[in-house]
Amino acid sequence: AQSVTQLGSHVSVSEGALVLLRCNYSSSVPPYLFWYVQYPNQGLQLLLKYTSAATLVKGINGFEAEFKKSETSFHLTKPSAHMSDAAEYFCAVSAGGSQGNLIFGKGTKLSVKP
Amino acid sequence: KAGVTQTPRYLIKTRGQQVTLSCSPISGHRSVSWYQQTPGQGLQFLFEYFSETQRNKGNFPGRFSGRQFSNSRSEMNVSTLELGDSALYLCASNVWAGANVLTFGAGSRLTVL
Numbered sequence: 001a002q003s004v005t006q007l008g009s010h011v012s013v014s015e016g017a018l019v020l021l022r023c024n025y026s027s028s029v030p031p032y033l034f035w036y037v038q039y040p041n042q043g044l045q046l047l048l049k050y051t052s053a054a055t056l057v058k059g060i061n062g063f064e065a066e067f068k069k070s071e072t073s074f075h076l077t078k079p080s081a082h083m084s085d086a087a088e089y090f091c092a093v094s095a096g097g098s099q100g101n102l103i104f105g106k107g108t109k110l111s112v113k114p
Numbered sequence: 115k116a117g118v119t120q121t122p123r124y125l126i127k128t129r130g131q132q133v134t135l136s137c138s139p140i141s142g143h144r145s146v147s148w149y150q151q152t153p154g155q156g157l158q159f160l161f162e163y164f165s166e167t168q169r170n171k172g173n174f175p176g177r178f179s180g181r182q183f184s185n186s187r188s189e190m191n192v193s194t195l196e197l198g199d200s201a202l203y204l205c206a207s208n209v210w211a212g213a214n215v216l217t218f219g220a221g222s223r224l225t226v227l
Binding site: 034036040041042043044045046090092095100101102103104105106107 | 119125145146148156157158162164169170172204206208210215216217218219220221
């Protein structure tokens with residue numbers, strides 16, 4: 001069965017600092033992996049996805065993630081945080097055989113200090 | 115291109131009542147999925163519909179049901195509401211081809227008193 005673990009429910013960084021949000025997955029099949037962002041009172045917006053092509057995936061707003069099979073990780077990074085990056089971030093894995101059934105991590109709330 | 119539209123955005127119900135939430139997918143998207151989001155349980159998959167047929171169902175009681183119409187619009191219904199049903203209900207649509215991604219609506223926030 002597939003599962004996702006996000007390490008750290010809250011992460012705080014200073015503006016301009018590196019953002020690193022951690023995600024580890026468990027999957028019995030080659031996974032499709034996703035990062036979504038949620039701003040207050042809004043739905044989820046896709047940041048990036050991994051679908052077995054390049055292991056380094058670039059997304060929107062300067063975010064990227066690297067798929068590491070040996071570590072079963074898919075950490076999200078951004079070189080320089082901006083105040084507008086403050087939001088909640090969710091890592092997700094496709095449940096296999098179904099594009100509509102994603103298994104989400106518990107989320108990491110990112111705070112950006114001026 | 116319009117996004118995924120969910121109505122109503124906010125609603126308040128009392129225990130024992132029932133509620134129906136609506137979702138209009140992106141034009142051309144034929145698959146609709148529903149998720150429940152709560153502070154305690156996070157995001158949990160409810161069900162997925164494609165071509166008016168339920169393709170997958172999450173681990174929720176039978177009080178939670180849904181359907182999809184021929185124009186791909188979907189509704190979900192919760193009967194005999196409980197306090198624990200208070201949540202943000204998110205709908206997402208998908209083209210259903212290849213390694214697609216879900217496009218989410220803004221959600222319907224249900225409060226059960």
